[in-house]
Amino acid sequence: MERLKSLLDEKVLQYNRPDFIANDPISFPHAFKRREDVEIVALLASIIAWGNRKMILRSGNKMFHEIMHSSPYDFVMSGEWENLDDRQNIHRTFFVSDFKYICRGLKDIFTEYGSMEPLFEGCSTWDGIERLRNEFAKSNGGATTRHISNPVSIKGKPGSACKRMHMMLRWLCRKDGIVDLGIWDNISPSQLMIPIDVHVARTARTLGLITRKQNDRRTVEELTAKLKELSPDDPVRYDFALFGVGEAGENFIEDFINNI
Numbered sequence: 134m135e136r137l138k139s140l141l142d143e144k145v146l147q148y149n150r151p152d153f154i155a156n157d158p159i160s161f162p163h164a165f166k167r168r169e170d171v172e173i174v175a176l177l178a179s180i181i182a183w184g185n186r187k188m189i190l191r192s193g194n195k196m197f198h199e200i201m202h203s204s205p206y207d208f209v210m211s212g213e214w215e216n217l218d219d220r221q222n223i224h225r226t227f228f229v230s231d232f233k234y235i236c237r238g239l240k241d242i243f244t245e246y247g248s249m250e251p252l253f254e255g256c257s258t259w260d261g262i263e264r265l266r267n268e269f270a271k272s273n274g275g276a277t278t279r280h281i282s283n284p285v286s287i288k289g290k291p292g293s294a295c296k297r298m299h300m301m302l303r304w305l306c307r308k309d310g311i312v313d314l315g316i317w318d319n320i321s322p323s324q325l326m327i328p329i330d331v332h333v334a335r336t337a338r339t340l341g342l343i344t345r346k347q348n349d350r351r352t353v354e355e356l357t358a359k360l361k362e363l364s365p366d367d368p369v370r371y372d373f374a375l376f377g378v379g380e381a382g383e384n385f386i387e388d389f390i391n392n393i
Contacts, residue, residue, distance in 0.1 A: 138363045141374045148377030153312050158182040161193045169206035172249055179301035180280050181224040192224035209239045234278050238269035250317045258326050259284040262298045292350040300328035303369050322367040327357045332379025
């Protein structure tokens, strides 16, 4: 584990750098200064953060600058979104009808709480995601959305890995001053769960950090527990290493294993 920690720490330094921002969805919340804008953009950017990265960046520019006029909070609170055509596509399966669902929920959340942060206070991140889903459902006549994954087990099946929500929480809670924004003060990085996608999962399995074949909630908990052994106060810092290596297709993992 000491050799593995040394290796992953090296890769965190390699990938957790300011030049990571430009080609990643985190570039969108970085473009705003107002706290409310940053929160809203972080949520929406995480929701569309799937598929081709160039497409994600194009879709984000369309949503934040063309549709929301570079003023996300004012756009949400004004209700201007109500005048949009439901059939307009924003990103892959995310249409204006889905966008309106999110805006409706955000308007109610910011009206009642002033921020999404209180929904995640005093509970696990899983419970916070469930609270967030429930608030959106309450604002939308009880309807849920596939664009915010369900962390709750249903009929014995483990809950979703909630990759995009955990990524948003990493952006908003970690305060290393490099890539993540860390605008929330009341959720400790030690509480965060690793955002697990195909790149992170593949690297983690190759390194023997996880044994489960599914990418679900139990797998996230298994991997986060392992990463806490390496960094109890900030386990998700290794997201940069696992994702960066996986996406870049580095072959160091096999070399590392062969030398153990």
